Amino acid sequence: MSFDPTVLHVVGARPNFMKVAPVLRALRRRAFGRQVLVHTGQHYDDAMSSVFFDDLDLPDPDVHLGVGSASHARQTADVLRAIEPVLEAYAPDLVMVVGDVNSTLAAALAAAKLNRPVAHLEAGLRSGDRTMPEEINRLLTDQLAELLLTPSRDADRNLEREGVPPDRIHFVGNVMIDSLERVLPKVRSAEGLEALGVADGEYAAVTLHRPSNVDDARQLADIFQALDEIAAEVPVLFPMHPRTRARAAEFGLTLDAVRVMEPVGYETMLILQAHAAVVLTDSGGMQEETTVLGVPCLTLRENTERPVTITEGTNRLVPRRTPEAIVSAFRAARTDGRNPRRPERWDGRAAERVADAIEKWAERRGVRRGAAHV
Ligand code: UD1
DSSP states (O other): OOOOOEEEEOOOSHHHHHHHHHHHHHHHHHHHHHHEEEEESSSOHHHHHHHHHHTTTTTSSSSEEEOOOOOHHHHHHHHHOOOOOOHHOOSSSEEEEETHHHHHHHHHHHHHHHOOEEEEETTTTSSSOOOTTHHHHHHHHHHHHEEESSSHHHHHHHHTTTTTOGEEEEEEHHHHHHHHHHHHHHHHSTTTTHHHTTTTTEEEEEEEEOOHHSSSHHHHHHHHHHHHHHHHTHHHHHHHOOOHHHHHHHHTOOSSSSSEOOOOOOOHHHHHHOOSSSEOOHHHHHHHHHHHHHHHHEEEEESSTTTTTTTTTSEOHHHHOOOOHHHHHHHHHHHOOOOOOOOOOOOOOOHHHHHHHHHHHHHTTTTTTTTTOO
């Protein structure tokens, strides 16, 4: 019997693109059903979105919702409203949402209300911190999903603790690493580093955008002071997220010695990470990428939803973000050296496991060409 379901994949913001790309490729390689790609437009700049489509070889979206930036309620509501008619028109057998951004929750909610089954890729991650908008998105999306695709064993345990039936949980591994694997030889060669004007192992790379760091004037001032102090020891490269740029301007904060850049594309960000002495970040994905690249990572947060990057990887939390604490954490991390690590199933084959799980789910559900929705 041939199965031919429609899978509708939703992307919205920068960290979604590298997760969806390998899954789309794996399903297309198997000629599994029809794949529809919907971009909500939560991120819309070339530097935050288009460049990733090129770098990751993503097909153009079939539908672009053009939602853009707004408050949390409004942005979530805008996606809800805009995606409902798309779900009605395509009548997908499965709606695939990824990660923890506002678009993820909104798409999952709209789909669930229309009785469209939802798969959540990167399910089960928990920081335990409900002041993070992403934590709310994770908790609610996992409640709505029928297929929970997890990157690590701790995620399985979190879901079981929350009462998710074990047969819905599939430990597929980390699809981010599938995307990384494709470009790893290029990223590891120091080619491209010269263009950035730095030498291998002799600079720090920084990204920041979390509200807890950048929306608070005092906190952002402390971090900027630390970065300027670090820049007296090594060059510091800082591709700045538009949110951070806007807040810094609002608070009248500047960086004197740090090289502030526009946001960079996928490959350039990996090159910057792979050859840094230390990465300082509040990104989720970069905690994972630095673990596989073996580069010391300082996460400027009180918690992480990705504990394996600490227990098995190169990540350390810097919970007190005073200038002194950040600078001394940097000095300590600098002596760590490179130590590439691969947590279980971070092997570049996670998307194949996702495709396996979807195929099995479709068979179980009896989803096939022309079949009425179950
Ligand atoms: C969002 C996600 C976060 C993810 C991050 C990666 C939520 C709640 N947060 O945070 O989980 O780690 O993306 O970047 O979904 N802006 C632009 N151009 C763009 C996109 C954003 O200028 O292409 C500016 C806007 O001024 C906007 C601000 O950035 O107000 C914030 O964008 P938004 O999507 O609301 O959240 P992020 O902080 O990017």
